[in-house]
Amino acid sequence: QQPVQSPQAVILREGEDAVINCSSSKALYSVHWYRQKHGEAPVFLMILLKGGEQKGHEKISASFNEKKQQSSLYLTASQLSYSGTYFCGTRGTYKYIFGTGTRLKVLA
């Protein structure tokens, strides 16, 4: 089953914050986050391997709640370069399945 992301789309002004959620109906063993700009391939942002783990990448951070089978991506003080579609990727038994995607647009 494909993980569900929310919101589906979000528009921000530069400097604003955003949260993207990823929820799975199946147990999660790890969570990956990727960003895809229009016309390009997805690019890896970070991976969370353990429940409760939190990581940061520049002003982008993420958390992983293994019990709730959820992960959240936090974008702080957004920049124009953050625009794109964000995907969570989850591992079930051994394969990577991507979430439904969240389109994020940052306006000047």
Place this chain on the structure above:
Amino acid sequence: DAGVIQSPRHEVTEMGQEVTLRCKPISGHNSLFWYRQTMMRGLELLIYFNNNVPIDDSGMPEDRFSAKMPNASFSTLKIQPSEPRDSAVYFCASSAGTGGTGELFFGEGSRLTVL
């Protein structure tokens, strides 16, 4: 490092024709994935290889699709016969690790249009 290399970047063909997409993973990576991306269905996993062996092909839409990985440096995805609904961007990705612990490195994708 050259990254994951896919060819062709763009393919336009007519319904009924055979299409072959190619992928060269990053040297040393032992996992290879084929994904299909459309607006309606997002990123769909088609097939996953580990050490050149197909592990899970449950995402392959139907018998018209087939994938091979004859060696560690080459994989193909074939559609025969192609149909308009196969139009999509097909991504190949490789990873150095099994079990979801390695990040995926994506190729630039092959945009397929079936008329």
